[in-house]
Amino acid sequence: MRRIDKGTIVRTILLGVTWLNILLINYNLQPVPVLDEESIAYGLTFLASVWAWFKNNYITLRGRKQKEVLEKSNLMK
Template identity: 45%
Template sequence: MDKGTKIRTIVLAVALLNQFLTAFGFSTIPGTSEEQYLFISTVFTAVTSITAWFKNNYVTAKGVKQKEVLQKHGLTKVK
């Protein structure tokens, strides 16, 4: 996995954990009302999920090979 994929995966895991805690009534941001926290948590999870979905993540062995072929032929950014 490349660095970007790892970062997006970790941030998505944090967002999903936060959403899980919110569903059970735990607020991890001190000083916010329940409505504010729910809004912030939902927006954070939505943005993170969309970003992780939108990016072309090469996670599987087949995906890594595809990325190598694309890079070899100059069809993607080299990272």
């Protein structure tokens, strides 16, 4: 049986809190006081930009090996 990793559990909890806050705000109820909206927006923007940068660049050893294979196969300009 495969165990669920901690990252998956944390992301699932954060997703649940986010949706709970959306529903509470939608029904004019007090949302869960995690952070203010501006901090959340900045945080999500930062995380999305770092993730996009990391995924679109060959940073890790595995990524550099993938780039070599793509270049050898003429699949990359």
